[in-house]
Amino acid sequence: MGEKQWYKKNLEELMNELNVQTKIGLDSEEVLKRRNEYGDNSIKTAGKKSVVLMFFNQFKDFMVIILILASLISGFLGEISDTIIILLVVLLNAILGVIQENKAEKSLEALKNLSTPNAKVIREGNILEIKSIDVVPGDVVIIEAGDFVPADGVIIESASLMIEESALTGESVPVEKNTNTLEGDNIPLGDRKNFAYTSSLVTNGRGKFIATGTGMNTEIGKIAQMIQSQEDTKTPLQVKLDELGKLLGIGAIVVCGIIFFIGFLQNRPVLDMFMTSVSLAVAAIPEGLPAIVTIVLSIGVQNMIDNNAIIRKLPAVETLGTASVICSDKTGTLTQNKMTVTKLYTYDKLIDIDQANMENPTELTAIMTGLLCNDASLDSDKGEKKAIGDPTEVALIVAAERFGLLRKQQESYYERVGELPFDSERKLMTTINTFNNGYRVFTKGALDVLIGRCNKIMIGKDEVELTEDIIEKIKGTNEELSSKALRVLALAYKDIPSIPDNLNSETLEKDLVFVGMQGMIDPPREEAKLAVQKSKEAGIRPIMITGDHKITAMAIAKELGILEEGQEAIEGIALEKLTDEELYNSIEKYSVYARVSPEHKVRIVEGWQKKGKIVAMTGDGVNDAPALKRADIGCAMGITGTDVSKEAADMVLTDDNFATIVAAVEEGRTIFDNIKKSIHFLLSCNIGEVVALFISIVLKLPIPLLPIHILWINLITDSLPALALGVDPAEKDIMKRKPRNPKKSIFSDGLGLMLAVEGTIIGILTLAAFNIGSNESLTIGRTMAFTTLSLSQLVHTFNTRSIDKSIFKIGFTTNKKLLGAILISLLLMLGIIFIPALREIFKLGFLSPLQWGIVLGLSLIILVAVELIKALTNLTKNQKELA
Ligand code: ATP
Numbered sequence: 001m002g003e004k005q006w007y008k009k010n011l012e013e014l015m016n017e018l019n020v021q022t023k024i025g026l027d028s029e030e031v032l033k034r035r036n037e038y039g040d041n042s043i044k045t046a047g048k049k050s051v052v053l054m055f056f057n058q059f060k061d062f063m064v065i066i067l068i069l070a071s072l073i074s075g076f077l078g079e080i081s082d083t084i085i086i087l088l089v090v091l092l093n094a095i096l097g098v099i100q101e102n103k104a105e106k107s108l109e110a111l112k113n114l115s116t117p118n119a120k121v122i123r124e125g126n127i128l129e130i131k132s133i134d135v136v137p138g139d140v141v142i143i144e145a146g147d148f149v150p151a152d153g154v155i156i157e158s159a160s161l162m163i164e165e166s167a168l169t170g171e172s173v174p175v176e177k178n179t180n181t182l183e184g185d186n187i188p189l190g191d192r193k194n195f196a197y198t199s200s201l202v203t204n205g206r207g208k209f210i211a212t213g214t215g216m217n218t219e220i221g222k223i224a225q226m227i228q229s230q231e232d233t234k235t236p237l238q239v240k241l242d243e244l245g246k247l248l249g250i251g252a253i254v255v256c257g258i259i260f261f262i263g264f265l266q267n268r269p270v271l272d273m274f275m276t277s278v279s280l281a282v283a284a285i286p287e288g289l290p291a292i293v294t295i296v297l298s299i300g301v302q303n304m305i306d307n308n309a310i311i312r313k314l315p316a317v318e319t320l321g322t323a324s325v326i327c328s329d330k331t332g333t334l335t336q337n338k339m340t341v342t343k344l345y346t347y348d349k350l351i352d353i354d355q356a357n358m359e360n361p362t363e364l365t366a367i368m369t370g371l372l373c374n375d376a377s378l379d380s381d382k383g384e385k386k387a388i389g390d391p392t393e394v395a396l397i398v399a400a401e402r403f404g405l406l407r408k409q410q411e412s413y414y415e416r417v418g419e420l421p422f423d424s425e426r427k428l429m430t431t432i433n434t435f436n437n438g439y440r441v442f443t444k445g446a447l448d449v450l451i452g453r454c455n456k457i458m459i460g461k462d463e464v465e466l467t468e469d470i471i472e473k474i475k476g477t478n479e480e481l482s483s484k485a486l487r488v489l490a491l492a493y494k495d496i497p498s499i500p501d502n503l504n505s506e507t508l509e510k511d512l513v514f515v516g517m518q519g520m521i522d523p524p525r526e527e528a529k530l531a532v533q534k535s536k537e538a539g540i541r542p543i544m545i546t547g548d549h550k551i552t553a554m555a556i557a558k559e560l561g562i563l564e565e566g567q568e569a570i571e572g573i574a575l576e577k578l579t580d581e582e583l584y585n586s587i588e589k590y591s592v593y594a595r596v597s598p599e600h601k602v603r604i605v606e607g608w609q610k611k612g613k614i615v616a617m618t619g620d621g622v623n624d625a626p627a628l629k630r631a632d633i634g635c636a637m638g639i640t641g642t643d644v645s646k647e648a649a650d651m652v653l654t655d656d657n658f659a660t661i662v663a664a665v666e667e668g669r670t671i672f673d674n675i676k677k678s679i680h681f682l683l684s685c686n687i688g689e690v691v692a693l694f695i696s697i698v699l700k701l702p703i704p705l706l707p708i709h710i711l712w713i714n715l716i717t718d719s720l721p722a723l724a725l726g727v728d729p730a731e732k733d734i735m736k737r738k739p740r741n742p743k744k745s746i747f748s749d750g751l752g753l754m755l756a757v758e759g760t761i762i763g764i765l766t767l768a769a770f771n772i773g774s775n776e777s778l779t780i781g782r783t784m785a786f787t788t789l790s791l792s793q794l795v796h797t798f799n800t801r802s803i804d805k806s807i808f809k810i811g812f813t814t815n816k817k818l819l820g821a822i823l824i825s826l827l828l829m830l831g832i833i834f835i836p837a838l839r840e841i842f843k844l845g846f847l848s849p850l851q852w853g854i855v856l857g858l859s860l861i862i863l864v865a866v867e868l869i870k871a872l873t874n875l876t877k878n879q880k881e882l883a
Pocket of ligand 1: 390425487489545547
């Protein structure tokens with residue numbers, strides 16, 4: 001269908017050719033038919049990495065290349081069993097790598113699908129929200145500011161509609177769209193003012209179009225190959241670990257050089273020296289680490305999805321754990337966004353909504369203004385009421401329905417002929433409807449803005465001059481309602497004989513007649529209260545940001561525990577007056593920002609960032625994108641959020657809930673903690689191996705461990721426990737600690753020192769076992785070294801579950817996966833010792849019960865030693881705190 005010049009067709013031709021009525025839309029049978037005919041409304045992007053490619057990529061690794069080289073050399077020298085083992089381990093490692101990468105890729109793919117946008121369409125006479133992927137040609141699509149256009153189509157309704165289509169035309173300024181049918185052939189894309197293109201962005205107003213092309217049959221589909229695919233991003237920690245890996249690689253080469261040199265001085269055979277160097281290189285590099293980090297991250301991302309947080313950018317997983325300020329919108333995030341009108345005010349009379357009387361002209365006008373100046377819908381779908389749109393507006397419709405005033409019906413009497421959509425900057429919305437023989441402008445919005453646009457007030461059925469006294473009275477009532485945490489919408493109108501040429505705030509939203517106010521409650525979310533408490537304990541400052549009235553905001557913030565004694569609320573206007581320096585000096589004082597516009601949010605984020613804080617910021621509107629991008633963790637709303645805000649965000653909250661952010665922070669902290677545990681485990685074991693080899697060379701001892709032994713331990717027996725540490729349950733005090741400083745190295749806070757000490761102990765234990773066994777034979781010595789090294793590492797996993805807490809406090813059985821991993825690793829180790837053929841290949845011997853006893857005793861020493869170190873450090877720490 002993309003070939004036709006649709007922009008030349010008028011409404012009638014469009015309806016005929018696409019076989020659709022714009023008021024009713026398609027029916028479900030027709031939709032199904034077209035869905036089958038035209039397929040998914042999605043752009044097929046370039047293919048993914050194939051499994052084969054992934055497999056070969058595993059061999060690019062520096063370490064793997066060295067190993068293959070080593071296996072070739074040993075084969076050449078007649079050590080065929082070594083060659084086979086090394087190649088087997090390399091192969092196994094590559095297969096594991098592919099499985100892991102594949103899993104990580106799949107979960108990332110799932111992420112992309114989760115965050116695909118929705119579209120609003122008219123089908124069978126109702127407005128429905130569907131996945132964009134389900135839009136078909138002929139659908140009548142509704143778009144408004146903040147939406148991505150879900151299909152190509154001809155515009156049939158436009159209210160200040162502006163679309164930014166730079167992806168297609170390169171023109172970054174949004175284009176005003178209208179419904180004028182174009183003439184002439186081959187009009188350039190940028191000049192088709194009555195046409196909307198898939199994946200361009202609505203920046204202003206609202207409108208409707210008939211979809212003429214979907215999926216690959218769209219302008220953007222035609223150039224799909226040109227759209228760049230998203231780069232894979234790495235988290236800061238992954239980048240640092242890559243660097244560390246490179247450093248260790250270089251370190252290994254240097255150490256190999258030293259060993260060669262010492263060996264040369266000691267007159268050792270060259271082959272021995274070569275194999276020892278390979279052993280050392282294998283010992284020094286934590287081969288499994290990058291894969292384990294990726295897996296732990298992707299498991300964490302999956303957990304977050306299960307808990308309603310979709311991570312759009314992987315680095316956010318890590319940043320979340322460092323968050324120290326959470327700036328949250330009020331409506332819907334801290335509150336339930338279940339607005340219910342409870343109060344109605346008309347001049348000098350504040351009543352409960354159920355006492356309103358539609359015989360009273362002012363009360364009727366107040367209710368009708370709320371109903372007609374409204375874009376929400378409340379349709380009955382199979383007997384059930386289904387609300388679509390802004391909850392504030394839904395509340396106004398529900399209030400009117402109490403009195404039998406239905407929106408569709410009233411709009412058929414008073415047809416809408418023009419409008420100025422709501423925007424959070426102006427805080428007003430206006431419609432023009434036919435009324436008697438002329439037109440009536442209906443405006444609703446924030447009282448502080450609206451009252452300035454009125455010069456009369458409706459009292460009874462009369463319009464009276466609006467005096468300062470009356471204004472003061474109205475403002476008093478507004479404050480009274482706000483202090484009870486009610487959101488207040490003020491209502492006004494004016495009659496005009498004809499529609500002005502230019503529809504803008506200047507022409508419509510002035511000289512209005514004030515009618516009254518509706519007050520609605522929006523109760524705080526219960527779970528938000530707990531989450532606020534939790535975040536404060538975790539050293540994270542919660543901040544409320546809202547477009548609502550200051551007094552309403554303060555009342556709710558107090559109830560939630562966000563606004564405490566000594567803290568203040570500030571309004572957007574006052575914030576504007578502060579210089580950057582003044583804001584810097586006072587920012588810690590403010591817990592509530594009221595009546596803010598989206599651009600204020602950027603200042604708030606930057607203000608806190610200057611204080612060195614890591615800021616999470618929520619946002620939903622089209623104008624929130626800059627703040628979301630600027631924040632360290634931009635959180636968009638999954639339900640109420642616009643497509644633009646989701647695109648700009650690092651994380652999308654599928655339940656729009658503040659508590660979800662706090663839960664995600666907890667998960668972020670846990671993930672980082674667990675990656676640290678894996679690193680702790682793997683590096684301390686590597687250091688143990690290096691220490692054992694290095695000392696034996698310096699002391700002119702025979703080599704205690706062969707390359708295949710170290711390879712086996714590092715690549716096979718260690719990887720499962722390291723992975724199990726990556727999914728360790730969170731430590732109990734994880735949300736009682738202060739946020740981690742992202743600038744600090746992970747090896748500070750004692751981890752680096754601990755690693756070195758533990759590694760040295762493991763190395764010495766291994767050498768001790770080797771020495772004892774060597775009295776009998778070199779093979780028994782190596783077997784005892786191999787078993788002691790393997791076992792002590794498995795025992796050591798318990799030590800690494802906490803840097804400072806005793807494993808007896810944490811409990812040996814609290815990570816069942818770790819127990820399973822240890823068991824499997826143990827069986828693997830016993831397998832190569834007790835199966836004669838394997839024993840042969842690995843050049844191991846058979847140990848006596850006494851020797852096994854010694855191995856076991858030595859292996860347990862690492863547990864006792866680390867427990868002692870932990871007890872001692874805790875003791876000194878406590879004494880320091882007391883002093
Ligand atoms: P947040 O989501 O940031 O907590 P909010 O939803 O209260 O804030 P906005 O949606 O920007 O903030 O609303 C600001 C003010 O604009 C409200 O206090 C209300 O007076 C007015 N307002 C809100 N929605 C509408 C609407 N649909 N039509 C007219 N005025 C509105």
